[in-house]
Amino acid sequence: MNTIYPSLTIALITKNEAANLEACLQSTAGLTDKIVIIDSGSSDATADIANRYGAAFHRHEDWPGFGRQRNRAHQYIETDWVLWLDADERLTPELNQSIQTALKQTPADGKTAFSFNRLSNTFGAFIRHCGWYPDWVVRLYPTAHARYSDDLVHEKVLLPADTQVKKLQGDALHYTYATLDQFLAKQNLYGRLWAEQRLAKGKTASLSQAMVHGAGSFIKMYILKAGFLDGRHGLLLSILLAQATFNKYAALWLAGKK
Template identity: 45%
Template sequence: MADKKRLSVVLIARNEADLLPECLESVTWADEIILLDSGSEDATLDVARQFGAKVFTNVQWPGFGKQRQLAQSYATGDYILMIDADERVSPELRQSVENVMNNPQENTVYSLGRSNLFLGKFMRHSGWYPDRVNRLYPSSFHYNDDLVHESLNTGNSAVVPLQGDLLHLTCRDFFAFQRKQLSYAEAWASQRHQQGRRCRFFSVISHTLGAFIKTWILRAGFLDGKQGLILAGVNAQYTFNKYAALWALSHQLQK
């Protein structure tokens, strides 16, 4: 049997001292933990060091994709497990990851099913479960350059789903969640505008209505009860902000 592969857990963070302890506690079994901080003003760095993490800093924010690339460059493991401070590796998922380290497959990345918390409830519908993300992969793979909603460049590799949930504390504070959504919408619109993308006014309305219908009806958000209805509204609002911002950037008055 091949030698067991070394695993590096990699995070990017800023002002996450409250969330980090449970996150890092769930991955202390990894061979190393890498945390790249983007200018925390709380105890994030101290907490990370308490858990044995190797801490680095980059305050010149390049966007999520490039920040993850930089964080990964400090890792020495054969495999990367990329997580965020508001995520926790469940015991079942840990077992799945360790099985991969003992018997990895050639040219393969692994998807993790996220269980997302929204206003006190782990959602089971609404397009939020299992919310698979490609987060476990050989260190030869890297993230793309996207400013927001970055993803792993998987090329022609196989993608294998793992058993066990990655617990994601998506929305603990509604106002903080909304502020984050607004910042994501701004980054999304700015990137599309720089790429030469334009947006008609009708598209703002159609995409907004489409987001609500997709979440509430097509993705069975109604089965998630009150949280499902609120999430459908939030998704519609987020979509409106994205396309309205892109429309506005395309129609700014020239001074």
């Protein structure tokens, strides 16, 4: 991999991402040869693929939640900038070039971070509505000036108050769910972690709230966010996420009754 910007590290957290990792790393060609991967116990070929790309591969199997797992990468990053990717994401050529241009023109002084837009592919179709697109996420920031929140799930980048977030050109293609089993497994995990996190903060829920939030999720995604324009995939996704929303509030209700 030819280094264009030597003061950039690409960072990922992984577990059994052999089906995705190579395509993700291929899409970063030309950016840097510095890659840090924090793995939580892969049993597939994830480590072999990481080694082929010269990544520094570190195992941390005592899972502390998504935010803290990401923050573990900072002890291994020595560059001015870090670009965070998920293994199921791919940089388009336009986004790759936009990152190169931005880093050549921007000092790593904490005054600027960058976000990019994700276009998600679910069950073989790109979803351009449902509230899923545009989907701006902050992923490129000066290493010394930011960290992720410690949230168990739905973690976010914490930036200094005076940091300006600039938008990069081009999309990242996000291959979220290939199968229904994969969707259900991930949503069950996220829902359980969400409920645990809320319960730890003293939050509770009722079964009626679960019903209202579930119904509201469907109305928002399919009608208000024009999910119907995504055809059958939009309908399916809206139904499934309404169910997932109900499930997570139901999990919080049940946890609060113990």
